[in-house]
Amino acid sequence: MKKSVILIAMNLLMCLNMSAQNTFNVSGNIIEKETGEAVISATIQLLALPDSSFIEGTVTGTQGDFLFKSVKKGKYAVKISYIGFTTRYVDVDLNTQKSRNANIGYITMSPDAILLKATEVTAHASKVSVSGDSLIYNAAAYRVPEGSTLEALVKQLPGAKVDSEGNITINGKTVSKILVDGKEFFLNDKSVAMKNIPTEMIEKLKTYDRKSDLSRVTGIDDGEDETVLDLTVKKGMKNGWFGNVNLGIGTKDRYSERFNVNRFNDDFQATLLGGANNVADQGFGGGGGRWGGWGGGLRTSKEIGANFATDKPKLESGGSIRYRYDGNDNENTSSTESFNATKGKFGESFNKNLSSNNRVNSNFRLEWKPDTMTNIIFRPNFTYSRNRGMSNSLSGSYDDDPNLYTNYALGYNDQIAMVSNGGTLDPANTVLNNLMNIVTNTNTNYGQSYSTNTNFNGNLQFNRKFNNQGRNLTLRINGGFNEGRNKQISAANITYNTLGTTQQNNRYYYTPSNSHNISAQITYSEPIADRTYLQFSYQYQYSYSKNDRRAQVYDSQAYQNLAQSLTNNRYNINAVLKFMEDTGYLLRDTTALSQFSEYRNYNQTINLSFRKVRESYNFSVGIDLLPQRSTLNYKYMGHEYPEVTRNVFNFAPRVNLRWNFDKQTNLNIRYNGRTSQPSMTNLLDIKDDSNPLYITKGNPSLKPSFSHNINANFNTYNADAQRGIYSWLWFNTTRNSIDNKTTYDANGVRTTMPMNINGNWNGGGGFGYNTGLGKEKAFNLDVDLGGSYSHNVGFYNNAQSDNDNTDIKSITKTITLNPELELSYRTENINIALNGRLDYRNSKNNMNSMTNQNTYDFSYGAEFEWTTPWGSAINTDIGMNSRRGYAQREMNTNELLWNAQLSHSFLQGKALTVMLEVNDILGQQTNISRNITALMRSDSRYNAIYQYGMLRVVYKFSIFGGKNAMGTDNERSANYGGRGGWGGGWR
Incomplete structure (x- = not known):
């Protein structure tokens, strides 16, 4: 009897095992073709072939995912339907399937044009929203040319500005880092993200003040926040690889090529990028390149880099490695005028510099x-x-x-x-x-x-x-x-x-x-008390x-x-x-030109601070005490100086107040003071004449300097009105500041020596306002007004002999004003913007009224972008740059700058884009700059190529779960017929 029971049990187990070997799990993900976002609650039906009989059904989850369990061997079709979208069918052949898990990958759904036309509703994507203390921009609401990178998108955000050095400010706050899904991207190098992250992967851009590393781990708000720009990757672009290749060749031997390959999901990120160009596009430019030219010189750059980030429950890791080559061919012609009345007052120079720089950093x-x-x-x-x-x-x-x-x-x-x-x-x-x-x-x-x-x-x-x-x-x-x-x-x-x-x-x-x-x-x-430390x-x-x-x-x-x-x-x-x-x-x-120096520094920093943290404010006051011991061994001109030992005591007080009126309105006030000591070599009584026309000397009589810095910033944002207001004030002054005194002898030789100078101070402030206009906020007004005042003191000496020590005090007072205005109109297919900017500078010197300056650099222009229904796009901008008020007539110029780009996209999902761009069509951009200080003014001209045309080809690709996320041959239209195949694809 016992043997019979055992035999029956064994037979049952064998049957169950054979049954399990003949069943499969069929799964997949459904995403929108245009946006790459998950399609939630789509109807999924499993149909048996060849008669299309219904087997079972389900709906997609929050990630657009679905799963059929225990499906028997055979041939099937997966039917995907959703209101407003074209029904899709995907063939599944389980007769040849070896693994029990048959994943059909990412399947795209396209809008049903006929159905949508019958039920057409006009809507506009929300541009800006607020969540807690985060300002969130909807990337879909801002159209940029095909193949563009993050920089082109950021420049369209209300209240955002990107200067020529790549610095980013949003509503008056300077962005210090760029994150991708909360993780650092190439750590502190914002230019890599701005020039390489493709805009098509971005769903949202969040800007907020992130706590410092110390604040995040201690739980105590130390007030050392940093403003970050955090990019949210589209859900449909996760769990797979995607990227693009951008190739450009132009006239005058110009070229620009770049590529990037990316993978982003919740616990892993990886990016590989590279490129080469000779259009001064630092970090590889956005779609259409960098219009309008750049600073001096002809530049060539080559780069390849990789970035990764992982996120496990107890361990986070990330990093990057980059190789970069920069080649420069710079020619600079400058004209200077010193604010003294005798020898060598005017200077002319021409410099041609070639450089080849290679750099690896991780x-x-x-x-x-x-x-x-x-x-x-x-x-x-x-x-x-x-x-x-x-x-x-x-x-x-x-x-x-x-x-x-x-x-x-x-x-x-x-x-x-x-x-x-x-x-x-x-x-x-x-x-x-x-x-x-x-x-x-x-x-x-x-x-x-x-x-x-x-x-x-x-x-x-x-x-x-x-x-x-x-x-x-x-x-x-x-x-x-x-x-x-x-x-x-x-x-x-x-x-x-x-x-x-x-x-x-x-x-x-x-x-x-x-x-x-x-x-x-x-x-x-x-x-020491409730939220007081x-x-x-x-x-x-x-x-x-x-x-x-x-x-x-x-x-x-x-x-x-x-x-x-x-x-x-x-x-x-x-x-x-x-x-x-x-x-x-x-x-x-x-030995007359040889020099040896050896420093040892023993520094201590003792900090004591008091901090009070409340919902409405954060206040802290503290002081750094900095005892320092330094030694110097120095040899110069064959003379070995006795070892110099210096013991000093510096201190640095600081006060911070941040008042939070609400999540999006705050006032920050900061004061910092600091003692600074002159360098030990500046204190040595030595004379360096290795350059016989520019001699430097030390000054043993130098005193320590003390600087005061005060900053105040106010920010507020109203999400309903899409209105932002920000303002700032700053003031800096230094007692016993260390600057150089310049002496001119009868032969025009300049000798500089550091000395303590009082009377140097500067300050400034500004106001910014941006708001959406109209019912749908299609219009946007952006106003910015900044200004500053500086009081610079310098000394020079027109010594005709070594015994002539008569110092002449030169004071230059400078006022600058920088108003800026932009009015834009943006819809799904059209972007129009009008802009204007004024840079006013008034500078007066007490020693030479002929060098006083009252100049106006102003520009105004328009930008236009139109994306046609048939896949073409036209982008153009035109602007007038003018200079007025300069003593030299040749510097009072007008430059009409016109750039244009025409592009057309091909293939499924606009995977291939061909574009033609022309920079400085009229050939009017010049290369002049001016700088003025308490002791001199300088005008410079440099070499550059501004006018050129370029033909670009941009190819986007993506591979998700072994399948093409944007449509492959295994998908069929609602006119069910024919048979698709397995296998991935490239977009």
């Missing part, structure tokens, strides 16, 4: 939470760089403006040198005769440089909570080292016209350097640095050969040295 972050009360964060980073450079420069100093006599005075440098060295002056050469009457000195210089640098740093933070009321102990350990090698070689021909002499300097420098540092900090916070921290830091410049020279007769070799041997100092040796010129050591 950053990583590891955060471990072994339990709810303990947190450990480790942040290591590594950088290696190799830089090579070549230069050729011409300069001259004059007692009068040489531009009154010729358009290019520097072209006469060789003739001036010949005459000054005893040559004959041709009376018929009027220009040369005039220049000889006003020239003080000239300099012709050739040079090359080569350097390498290795840097490693690490930061470890350990925090332990003792309770949930704010009692914490934090330990921070930092360490790093740096090692560098630098080579420089130059040939200079200097003429002193007043002395009638010339001087040739042929010099080679080799400078090894290294430094290292380590610090430890312990912080303890104690709750007393915090104490102590830090000890030791740092060491050594720099050993070893100088060698050639005889003056070697100038011509060295200059020729520096020109002929591109980026090759070793070849130059070999050529000079083969020619018979030998280097000899010189």
Whole structure:
């Protein structure tokens, strides 16, 4: 009997096992074709083939997912239907299926054009919403050209501005980091995200003030918030790979190529990117490139990088590694005028610099939470760089403006040198005769440089909570080292016209350097009342640095050969040295130009602060006490100075107040004070004349300086009205500020020496307002007004002898105003914007009214974008840039800048886009800049290519779960027929 029972049980188990082997689980995900978002509650039916009989049905979940369990072998069709969308069918053949889990991947659904036409409803995507203290922008409400990156999208956000340096401000707040789904993207490098993240992956952009690392782990708000831009990835683009390839070739040998491959899901992120361009597009530009040109020089860049982030219950990790090459070809012509009344008042210079820079850097972050009360964060980073450079420069100093006599005075440098060295002056050469009457000195210089640098740093933070009321102990350990090698070689021909002499300097420098540092900090916070804390921290830091410049020279007769070799041997100092040796010129050591310095610093920081945290405000007051001991060993010009030891005591008070009127309205007021000591080399009584035209001296009489900095910021946002208001005020002043006094001798030689100066201060403020207009907020008005005032004091001396110590005080007062206005209209297919900006500058100097400035740089223009129903898009912008009020007539210019782009998208899901763009169609953009200080003004012109055309091809692809998320051959239309196949696809 017992045997019979066992046999029956075994037969039953075998039957169940055979039954299980003949059943399968069929699953998949449904997403919208245009947006990539999950389709929730879509009806899914499993139909048997060939008669399409109904087997079972279900609906999709919140992720657009569905699952049929225990499906028998056979051929089936999965029917997907949803109101307003075209019904889809997908074939499933389980006869040949080996795995029990048959996942058909991501299936897209397209809107039913006929049905939608019968039930058409006009709607506009919500542009901005508020959640807690976060401002959330809906990416779908802002149209950008196909192939665009994050930068193009951010520039369209109300209240957002991106300057020429890539700095981002939103409603007056500066964005310090860009996150993707809450995780750092390439850590602190915002430009990588701005230039590479494709806009089609972004569902929302959230901006908010994120707490500091210390605040997040201790639970105590330390007031050190940072404004971040957090990107939300579309759900339909998670759990798969996607990216794009952007290739561009243009006129005048311009090109721009880039690619990126991404994978984002809830607990893992990965990005691989790269590219190359010579259109000065730092970090690889957005769709259509960077219109309007850039600063000086012709630039070439190449880059490849990778980023990752993981998120486990107790362990978060992330990091990035990048390689970048930058090549620059810069030509700069400048004209200067010093605010003194005698020798060398005017200056002319021409500089041509070539550089080749290679850099590898990596950053990583590891955060471990072994339990709810303990947190450990480790942040290591590594950088290696190799830089090579070549230069050729011409300069001259004059007692009068040489531009009154010729358009290019520097072209006469060789003739001036010949005459000054005893040559004959041709009376018929009027220009040369005039220049000889006003020239003080000239300099012709050739040079090359080569350097390498290795840097490693690490930061470890350990925090332990003792309770949930704010009692914490934090330990921070930092360490790093740096090692560098630098080579420089130059040939200079200097003429002193007043002395009638010339001087040739042929010099080679080799400078090894290294430094290292380590610090430890312990912080303890104690709750002394409800949400009121007393915090104490102590830090000890030791740092060491050594720099050993070893100088060698050639005889003056070697100038011509060295200059020729520096020109002929591109980026090759070793070849130059070999050529000079083969020619018979030998280097000899010189202690007169060698320099050795060795620093040791022992710093302590004692901090005591009081903090009170409430729902409506956060107040803190504290002070840093900074005792410091420093030693310096110094050798220069063959003289070894006795070891210098300095003990100083600095302090830095601070007060912070943040008042929260509500989640989106706050006022921040900050005060910081700080004592600063002059550098130890500035305190040495030495004279550095390694550059005979620009000599530097030390000043043992320097005193420490103390600076006061006050900032106030107000922000508010009304989501219903889509209206933001922000304002800011700031003021800085320094007592005993350390700046250079400049002395001009009879030969036009400039000698600078640091000294304490009082009277330097500046301040400013501004106001911003942006609001949506109209019932649907299709219009947006953005107004911004900023201004500043500066009071700069400087000293100079027109010494005709070493005993002339009469200092002249120069004061420059400058007012700037920068109003800006933009009115835009944005719909699903049309973007129109009108904008205007004024940069007003009024500058007055007490010593020379001829150099006073009252200038207006203003611009106004329009932007237009139209996306047609048949997949084409037209983008164009036109603007007038004008300058007025400059003393030089050639600087009062009008530049009408017009850029345009035409694109058309092909293939399913607009996967392929071809675009033609033309920059500066009218060829009117110029390359002029001006700068003014208390002691001088400078006008510069630089080389650049602004006008060019470019043809671009952008291809987008995506692979989700082994299937093409945007439609593959295994999907069929509602006209059911034919058979699709398995397998993934590329979009």
